[in-house]
Amino acid sequence: MDSYKKPIYWHIRRLVVSHEDAEDILQETFIQVYRFASFFKGESKIYTWLYRIATNECSRHFRKNDNKMLVAEVASNELSETDIENSDVILLKFQQAIQQLPERQKIVFNLRYYDELSYEDIAQILNSSVGSLKTNYHYACEKIKKYLIDHA
Amino acid sequence: MLKTRKIKRNQIEMNMEEYPEFQKIGKKTPYKAPEGFFEDISERTLLKAKQNVLIHKKRLVFRSVIATIGAAAAVILFIFLKPGQEPRPVSNLTAQKQQETTQPTIQIKQETTQVAAIKEIKEAVPAKNIPEKSTITEEKIPEEYAYEDVEDILNDLSDEELLQLAAMYKEDQFIDVLSQETTNIN
Numbered sequence: 001m002d003s004y005k006k007p008i009y010w011h012i013r014r015l016v017v018s019h020e021d022a023e024d025i026l027q028e029t030f031i032q033v034y035r036f037a038s039f040f041k042g043e044s045k046i047y048t049w050l051y052r053i054a055t056n057e058c059s060r061h062f063r064k065n066d067n068k069m070l071v072a073e074v075a076s077n078e079l080s081e082t083d084i085e086n087s088d089v090i091l092l093k094f095q096q097a098i099q100q101l102p103e104r105q106k107i108v109f110n111l112r113y114y115d116e117l118s119y120e121d122i123a124q125i126l127n128s129s130v131g132s133l134k135t136n137y138h139y140a141c142e143k144i145k146k147y148l149i150d151h152a
Numbered sequence: 153m154l155k156t157r158k159i160k161r162n163q164i165e166m167n168m169e170e171y172p173e174f175q176k177i178g179k180k181t182p183y184k185a186p187e188g189f190f191e192d193i194s195e196r197t198l199l200k201a202k203q204n205v206l207i208h209k210k211r212l213v214f215r216s217v218i219a220t221i222g223a224a225a226a227v228i229l230f231i232f233l234k235p236g237q238e239p240r241p242v243s244n245l246t247a248q249k250q251q252e253t254t255q256p257t258i259q260i261k262q263e264t265t266q267v268a269a270i271k272e273i274k275e276a277v278p279a280k281n282i283p284e285k286s287t288i289t290e291e292k293i294p295e296e297y298a299y300e301d302v303e304d305i306l307n308d309l310s311d312e313e314l315l316q317l318a319a320m321y322k323e324d325q326f327i328d329v330l331s332q333e334t335t336n337i338n
Contacts, residue, residue: 005193013183023189027197031204091182114179141171148173 004047005030007115008054014110015058017099025061029054048124051117055107055125062103097147098140105140112137 008029013022032053040049098106104126111117111125112133119130126133306314 002194005190014181019185026193027200030197031201034201088182090177091180094177095182145171145173
């Protein structure tokens with residue numbers, strides 16, 4: 001748990017934005033891991049299994065809550081505590097652009113861009129084909145790019 | 153159709169990593185985790201897991217209690233309302249109450265019919281002929297006949313009448329039979 005808690009937390013945090021929600025989902029993820037540890041076949045890598053559980057928990061959270069408006073609130077609150085620089089504003093806009101994406105594209109983009117997972121691993125996590133993931137990633141990048149140009 | 157799809161997919165793959173705008177932004181995020189968050193997250197997770205187990209157990213107990221109550225209620229309902237059986241009166245008390253409420257109405261009806269019949273008779277017969285109260289009940293028995301003993305009656309009779317009575321007593325079959333029966337019993 002210790003070696004995976006940080007990357008899993010940041011994966012969850014980038015998806016759900018709020019720290020409180022991310023903490024709840026992280027805890028729930030590890031509870032699920034303890035509960036179903038005996039069912040893990042060992043055919044896939046352990047971190048893909050962890051990411052899969054965490055991503056499923058995030059999807060469950062998305063079905064319950066709509067957090068598109070949260071990015072601006074949470075990020076601006078956290079940025080206001082420190083001196084706002086130009087780089088921080090760009091980061092905030094970038095995150096807002098990611099949050100505008102459909103759920104699938106958002107997950108694929110985060111896993112590929114931030115976590116630097118291979119398409120094969122992402123395919124295992126999302127139970128999808130590599131080709132469709134690449135398409136999803138491409139559309140996500142295009143949408144983010146367009147958002148940044150429109151909100152420059 | 154398939155060819156155009158393949159070309160499009162290849163174009164996407166070719167352009168996949170060509171986003172220099174993102175290279176400038178880097179992989180930083182504006183989000184921050186509270187200090188010391190990752191140090192005690194394992195302990196908090198274990199605590200939450202224990203709480204979840206307790207909540208799960210409580211839910212199980214609550215559900216089992218509800219299930220038993222429901223089953224008991226179903227059994228009681230089945231006993232009282234068996235299929236194909238007429239519904240019983242709710243209780244004897246209610247039946248009694250129903251009787252109490254019905255009986256006085258019948259009496260009142262009977263009284264009303266009697267009154268109507270008397271009225272009809274009165275109308276049919278002239279008023280003079282009908283005594284206000286029955287004569288039999290109001291007629292007074294003379295005092296001399298009110299309490300007459302057998303001895304007084306015998307004293308009043310003459311000797312000849314007494315002799316005739318004695319002869320009748322001897323000749324009468326029924327009196328003889330009665331006397332015989334009394335002797336047999338004794």
